[in-house]
Amino acid sequence: MSRLVVIGADAAGMSAASQARRMLPADRLDIVAFERGHFASYSACGIPYWVGGQVTDRDALIARTPQEHRARGIDLRMRTEVTEIDPARQRVHAVDLESGREYWTSYDHLVIATGARPVRPPMPGIDAPGVHGVQSLDDGQALLDTLDGNRGRRAVVVGAGYIGVEMAEALINRGYEVTVVNRGPEPMATLDPDMGRLVHTAMEGLGITMVGDAEVSAILTGEDGRVRGVATKDAEYPADVVVLGIGVRPETSLSGAAGLPLGAHGGLLTDRAMRVRGHENIWAGGDCVEVLDLVSGQERHIALGTHANKHGQVIGTNVGGGYATFPGVVGTAVSKVCDLEIARTGLREKDARRVGLKFETVTVESTSRAGYYPGAAPMTVKMLAERRTGRLLGVQIVGREGAAKRVDVAAVVLTAGLTVEQMTALDLGYAPPFSPVWDPVLVAARKAAAKVRSRTGHTG
Amino acid sequence: MSRLVVIGADAAGMSAASQARRMLPADRLDIVAFERGHFASYSACGIPYWVGGQVTDRDALIARTPQEHRARGIDLRMRTEVTEIDPARQRVHAVDLESGREYWTSYDHLVIATGARPVRPPMPGIDAPGVHGVQSLDDGQALLDTLDGNRGRRAVVVGAGYIGVEMAEALINRGYEVTVVNRGPEPMATLDPDMGRLVHTAMEGLGITMVGDAEVSAILTGEDGRVRGVATKDAEYPADVVVLGIGVRPETSLSGAAGLPLGAHGGLLTDRAMRVRGHENIWAGGDCVEVLDLVSGQERHIALGTHANKHGQVIGTNVGGGYATFPGVVGTAVSKVCDLEIARTGLREKDARRVGLKFETVTVESTSRAGYYPGAAPMTVKMLAERRTGRLLGVQIVGREGAAKRVDVAAVVLTAGLTVEQMTALDLGYAPPFSPVWDPVLVAARKAAAKVRSRTGHTG
Numbered sequence: 001m002s003r004l005v006v007i008g009a010d011a012a013g014m015s016a017a018s019q020a021r022r023m024l025p026a027d028r029l030d031i032v033a034f035e036r037g038h039f040a041s042y043s044a045c046g047i048p049y050w051v052g053g054q055v056t057d058r059d060a061l062i063a064r065t066p067q068e069h070r071a072r073g074i075d076l077r078m079r080t081e082v083t084e085i086d087p088a089r090q091r092v093h094a095v096d097l098e099s100g101r102e103y104w105t106s107y108d109h110l111v112i113a114t115g116a117r118p119v120r121p122p123m124p125g126i127d128a129p130g131v132h133g134v135q136s137l138d139d140g141q142a143l144l145d146t147l148d149g150n151r152g153r154r155a156v157v158v159g160a161g162y163i164g165v166e167m168a169e170a171l172i173n174r175g176y177e178v179t180v181v182n183r184g185p186e187p188m189a190t191l192d193p194d195m196g197r198l199v200h201t202a203m204e205g206l207g208i209t210m211v212g213d214a215e216v217s218a219i220l221t222g223e224d225g226r227v228r229g230v231a232t233k234d235a236e237y238p239a240d241v242v243v244l245g246i247g248v249r250p251e252t253s254l255s256g257a258a259g260l261p262l263g264a265h266g267g268l269l270t271d272r273a274m275r276v277r278g279h280e281n282i283w284a285g286g287d288c289v290e291v292l293d294l295v296s297g298q299e300r301h302i303a304l305g306t307h308a309n310k311h312g313q314v315i316g317t318n319v320g321g322g323y324a325t326f327p328g329v330v331g332t333a334v335s336k337v338c339d340l341e342i343a344r345t346g347l348r349e350k351d352a353r354r355v356g357l358k359f360e361t362v363t364v365e366s367t368s369r370a371g372y373y374p375g376a377a378p379m380t381v382k383m384l385a386e387r388r389t390g391r392l393l394g395v396q397i398v399g400r401e402g403a404a405k406r407v408d409v410a411a412v413v414l415t416a417g418l419t420v421e422q423m424t425a426l427d428l429g430y431a432p433p434f435s436p437v438w439d440p441v442l443v444a445a446r447k448a449a450a451k452v453r454s455r456t457g458h459t460g
Numbered sequence: 461m462s463r464l465v466v467i468g469a470d471a472a473g474m475s476a477a478s479q480a481r482r483m484l485p486a487d488r489l490d491i492v493a494f495e496r497g498h499f500a501s502y503s504a505c506g507i508p509y510w511v512g513g514q515v516t517d518r519d520a521l522i523a524r525t526p527q528e529h530r531a532r533g534i535d536l537r538m539r540t541e542v543t544e545i546d547p548a549r550q551r552v553h554a555v556d557l558e559s560g561r562e563y564w565t566s567y568d569h570l571v572i573a574t575g576a577r578p579v580r581p582p583m584p585g586i587d588a589p590g591v592h593g594v595q596s597l598d599d600g601q602a603l604l605d606t607l608d609g610n611r612g613r614r615a616v617v618v619g620a621g622y623i624g625v626e627m628a629e630a631l632i633n634r635g636y637e638v639t640v641v642n643r644g645p646e647p648m649a650t651l652d653p654d655m656g657r658l659v660h661t662a663m664e665g666l667g668i669t670m671v672g673d674a675e676v677s678a679i680l681t682g683e684d685g686r687v688r689g690v691a692t693k694d695a696e697y698p699a700d701v702v703v704l705g706i707g708v709r710p711e712t713s714l715s716g717a718a719g720l721p722l723g724a725h726g727g728l729l730t731d732r733a734m735r736v737r738g739h740e741n742i743w744a745g746g747d748c749v750e751v752l753d754l755v756s757g758q759e760r761h762i763a764l765g766t767h768a769n770k771h772g773q774v775i776g777t778n779v780g781g782g783y784a785t786f787p788g789v790v791g792t793a794v795s796k797v798c799d800l801e802i803a804r805t806g807l808r809e810k811d812a813r814r815v816g817l818k819f820e821t822v823t824v825e826s827t828s829r830a831g832y833y834p835g836a837a838p839m840t841v842k843m844l845a846e847r848r849t850g851r852l853l854g855v856q857i858v859g860r861e862g863a864a865k866r867v868d869v870a871a872v873v874l875t876a877g878l879t880v881e882q883m884t885a886l887d888l889g890y891a892p893p894f895s896p897v898w899d900p901v902l903v904a905a906r907k908a909a910a911k912v913r914s915r916t917g918h919t920g
Binding site for chain 1: 505515764765769770785786792793794805832834875885892897898
């Protein structure tokens, strides 16, 4: 009998535990999972839609309850925080947050799935009532309680990344006047600014006030101590509620204290089997690790449930005596603001420059369906291809229905290392309700291939 | 000055002419295009939606009018039929169908883009008024005239392939009682029967009467000579209008008579530059050629506008002095019946058997969006992977919104030759409105990879 200890009972941790359990029965592997929060195995990505009202039941976001995990033979200890990892003696120190009881538990395999923590800049008023993060179900419930009790109707969202734009939509859906204050010039810094500009315009069209190039320096509070707005260097924006969407950092303080290897972004470093580098029996996955970007060849930090699930699957397989690897990511992400769909994969211009790649860029306008078919919606596709080789480097798409998931084609192309010339011949599904006769991605590939050829002096 | 002659002025022919014109000005290349019909450059794929009423204007299906082609320096001769190709003397014989004038025209480059002709089995009544093909705009107009003048409300569609199911939808939209009579047991023979069964059930749910394993032996006519139904060996089905959707064959009678090489399916054989094999200056593309199936390694005939456009682009580039190739297809096709989406790519079970491949199959049920997100619709994904190697061989998807274009991921995987194990790690776009945390295609890949492993005796 050996023991697997899991720290953090969300996507990565519980996927690992569940997969290990599938591979090894309870008489061969003891599984103990620690979770300091109130919930396990929930979809944090779903929180904006819960706040926005599309998802009416919080419990719908919970993929599996603690009881269900326990029924499958996983000793899940909720509200229990691991406060120390001791790799030398293969044990962790845990505190039951309800009873205060402290104890050490030894492990044969350890899975670190401590997730990420939201960036909360140390500014005046940051902890005032009415200022909310949206990282956990607890955060979401607290925000909903504020919204329900609010007599005001003005919201400020700080940050215009994925969480920021999704929360802007949620608050619009709740009937709020929404102002988004963003440090960069355009929303969605994961896109190049020219594509972010399209999001900017669309959000303004939805009635959202966008403030760019503006850093929030203070949260303003009223005499009752509650939030009443935010201040930048230049202006003040009144608010009855403030949502922080500034991004997240790997939660690796425990790991760092235990001497485990952390990367430049603060995430744990693992090998492709998701084993923490230099530690035979310690594994890590989800939002607390750095992952290899297959396009740039560099490590990145990406907090995304789909990666966390894959990591957990790989770890559980390996802990269970099988073999699996997570080769890396290409940086695919999709989102929406009301009916505007936003997608990206691979490198932005500045990413490509940072790793010394020379490239060509093209941007094309197309439609989601044949132009004559009802509901055909405009779509803008930007594509980056490496100079000389023509290898696809990245794609960004902004449009309406059917825009977001079209990026998947580019994600596979990036994984396979195909060129934009090769892309032009891809046999993608065509019928008038689903695509123009040249799919928008192929239109961009044709233009990119022509640009690569013209630069290399080839005709045709 | 050299001359390019194009036979057939639809997708392949006019794409070739337009691309050649882009590459070479009028003082270097003379372009003459012959079209025996009344229309050039139209979307035949759009006809069902025009008949069904989603597209209200026939002209919306016309991508470019003859006048527009002429304005770009292409001498397009409508209603002029080429009746002979004379490769030895590099000339074609043409007949002006309006005036009866006949003449020879010489060429330096010839593009054959004669398209396909609908299968019209020689049976009693096949030419009766009220029996319609839907291959051309003329066909579509004739059908619409019949529908508008009809006092009856019963339609029989013969054949349950793409055209058949799309026409069934069109006729339902027009308020008809629709019966589809199909030779095979299930509709959509381009799917395996188990997946065709799902389409069958859905079509019945839409109120369409499906008759399988039934071959139409005669068209029944009334005393006025008009259609009144169809007969099979076992039964008769009353009808006020009959639509033939039995499929198409390459239109290569001219080419065959000229001694050009035809394949097993009756289509012209070309090299990858779309040059007719053995003929330096004759090119062919679109529905009259056979294409290489990259998965099976064999030639196929696929009549599809998106391929025709690509062929034309490649031919025009090569004629214009550039270089381009069409490497082949993987057999991607998407369609819909009302809100049911149908997609396939790669090999069906019988295709794989025919080429001697051993394979594993899996079928999974998933949803289009996160299960908790409103509008999440069920989706069935079937996947074939080669035994031992794990190489993806084919994917079929039947579902609602978002099902059809998901097949594109598999199309790229087939093109790149990845395995189902490699697929499990693909970085596909994830957000609750667009996908479950494991995309349905990844769920199928995981299951397929596990089956391949279990067969090879590997664990994990």
